[in-house]
Amino acid sequence: MQKVMITGASGQLGLALYRLLQDNSAYELLRTSAFANEGSTIQALDIAEEHAVNEYIQAHKPDIILNCAAMTAVDLCETEQETAYRINALGPKYLAAAAEQIGAKLVHVSTDYVYDGMGNEPYTEELTPNPLSVYGRTKLEGEVFVRENCEKYFILRTAWVYGEGKNFVKTMLRLAEQNNMIRVVADQYGTPTSALELARVIIFLMNTESYGVYHATGEGSASWYEFAKTIFEETGKTVDLEPIPTSEYKVAAKRPMYSVLDNKALRERHGYVMMDWRLAFKEYVSELNAE
Numbered sequence: 001m002q003k004v005m006i007t008g009a010s011g012q013l014g015l016a017l018y019r020l021l022q023d024n025s026a027y028e029l030l031r032t033s034a035f036a037n038e039g040s041t042i043q044a045l046d047i048a049e050e051h052a053v054n055e056y057i058q059a060h061k062p063d064i065i066l067n068c069a070a071m072t073a074v075d076l077c078e079t080e081q082e083t084a085y086r087i088n089a090l091g092p093k094y095l096a097a098a099a100e101q102i103g104a105k106l107v108h109v110s111t112d113y114v115y116d117g118m119g120n121e122p123y124t125e126e127l128t129p130n131p132l133s134v135y136g137r138t139k140l141e142g143e144v145f146v147r148e149n150c151e152k153y154f155i156l157r158t159a160w161v162y163g164e165g166k167n168f169v170k171t172m173l174r175l176a177e178q179n180n181m182i183r184v185v186a187d188q189y190g191t192p193t194s195a196l197e198l199a200r201v202i203i204f205l206m207n208t209e210s211y212g213v214y215h216a217t218g219e220g221s222a223s224w225y226e227f228a229k230t231i232f233e234e235t236g237k238t239v240d241l242e243p244i245p246t247s248e249y250k251v252a253a254k255r256p257m258y259s260v261l262d263n264k265a266l267r268e269r270h271g272y273v274m275m276d277w278r279l280a281f282k283e284y285v286s287e288l289n290a291e
């Protein structure tokens with residue numbers, strides 16, 4: 001049996017991994033997050049506390065560490081730069097160093113926001129990042145720390161994640177309850193990614209020794225506007241959607257205009273193809289309806 005530690009276990013990806021792994025007798029799960037929830041098996045562990053991370057990992061000696069913890073509030077990172085750095089950069093550093101000490105594998109999750117999005121071709125893993133925001137910069141610093149501090153690492157860059165928790169899909173559905181018309185940015189492109197699809201690829205990779213950097217998003221691409229349109233089509237809601245340019249949507253953090261990722265390493269090293277984002281979204285909606 002392999003011991004698998006999940007950090008950020010109460011977040012979207014952490015919960016998706018739990019769903020897929022919980023009944024599998026090949027794994028013993030150690031779930032941690034920023035806070036311990038009442039009645040849950042999730043234990044409190046702040047990944048930005050070096051001593052606590054070392055102590056936990058030395059005590060439990062996981063075979064695999066899946067780092068799903070992050071400060072994901074992109075705009076808040078602009079004003080809380082110190083906290084963003086602690087969680088998105090120092091946290092992965094401490095996890096990587098502790099993983100190295102016990103010879104554990106580390107799966108670390110990063111983001112399409114490490115790129116500037118100035119191009120118009122999907123980004124492959126070897127292209128040089130150039131983040132525009134504090135979130136992107138601190139996530140990139142986290143990647144570098146992981147590479148520098150541990151040998152058995154997988155870095156997965158993903159994008160536009162939706163699962164259980166706060167995300168764009170939930171925001172659109174909530175806005176549709178309150179408004180007849182919703183304005184959505186139509187000139188930023190990326191790829192919606194189902195947390196469940198991402199969890200599947202993590203489970204696949206963690207059982208290999210093919211360490212390195214991977215892009216892992218749904219196949220295809222969309223603007224936020226196209227994503228919103230699909231959300232309402234698939235959930236059968238009638239809403240007036242107005243496409244707007246980025247310049248009309250004022251937010252603190254600058255986003256890449258075109259951050260579509262090419263899952264080249266997954267495809268070429270493993271023949272692994274992730275689900276088309278629209279198909280994966282249909283799966284998500286059918287589960288929402290079943291709830």
Ligand SMILES: NC(=O)c1ccc[n+]([C@@H]2O[C@H](COP(=O)([O-])OP(=O)(O)OC[C@H]3O[C@@H](n4cnc5c(N)ncnc54)[C@H](OP(=O)(O)O)[C@@H]3O)[C@@H](O)[C@H]2O)c1
Pocket residue numbers: 007008009010011012013014032033034035045046047048067068069070071072087091109110111112139158159160161162165166
């Ligand atoms: N969401 C996206 O669209 C997106 C896009 C690209 C990449 N990613 C990356 O994908 C990964 C998973 O994202 P997600 O969507 O699952 O994020 P999420 O739902 O925001 O979950 C993040 C988790 O991290 C926990 N956390 C925050 N600070 C922590 C700390 N100091 N110590 C321990 N845990 C802490 C949070 O706990 P609390 O809830 O208690 O704060 C939460 O459980 C992250 O690395 C993120 O950067 C996400």
